[in-house]
Amino acid sequence: MxxxxxxxxxxxxxxxxxxxxxxxxxxxxxxxxxxxYRRIKEITIDTVLTPEQAIEIAKKYHQDHELDGTVNEQIENLFFDEAYTFKIDPEDRDNDDIRPAWRVTVDLQPNRFLFEDYTLIVSDRDKVVMGMLDSNGHPVSEGNEFTDEEVEYIMGDETLEDDEK
Structure with missing residues (x-):
């Protein structure tokens, strides 16, 4: 079954x-x-990308989109997902977009708002970053970030410089 x-x-x-x-x-x-959540030595299917290529694609995406943190380049921290679900078709689950993907972690410096690392999802077949997961493993959608005005409101009289002390 x-x-x-x-x-x-x-x-x-x-x-x-x-x-x-x-x-x-x-x-x-x-x-x-x-x-x-396969480690490199546990992968049971043929991959299009090497671990190094997946990390480079994630680094370029990270840089191009000016994201916070640093892409973790240690191959031993890389995960491979043999059946990552990129899109669900609620009308016909057989039409779900499922394919192999690399999970590349981005490490964050400690601060008040970004508490934990997040993950970039690199499609093995398409050779591009197709999404992002928050620290809880939930997909991050566009518009899910704080604007400068929202950060200023949340912090009140405090400034971002206080984080650097």
């Missing part, structure tokens, strides 16, 4: 699973999870 059976279920059908069916689902999910 595979997870595909559960992907085709409606929300209502999923809520009505028996305890046995739900435990089966949890078992299949836990078996499936490791393929999304």
């Amino acid at each position: 595979t997870l595909d059976k559960y992907k085709k279920m409606t929300s209502e059908e999923f809520k009505n699973l028996t305890k046995k069916e739900f435990n089966e689902y949890l078992k299949l999910r836990s078996e499936d999870f490791p393929r999304h």
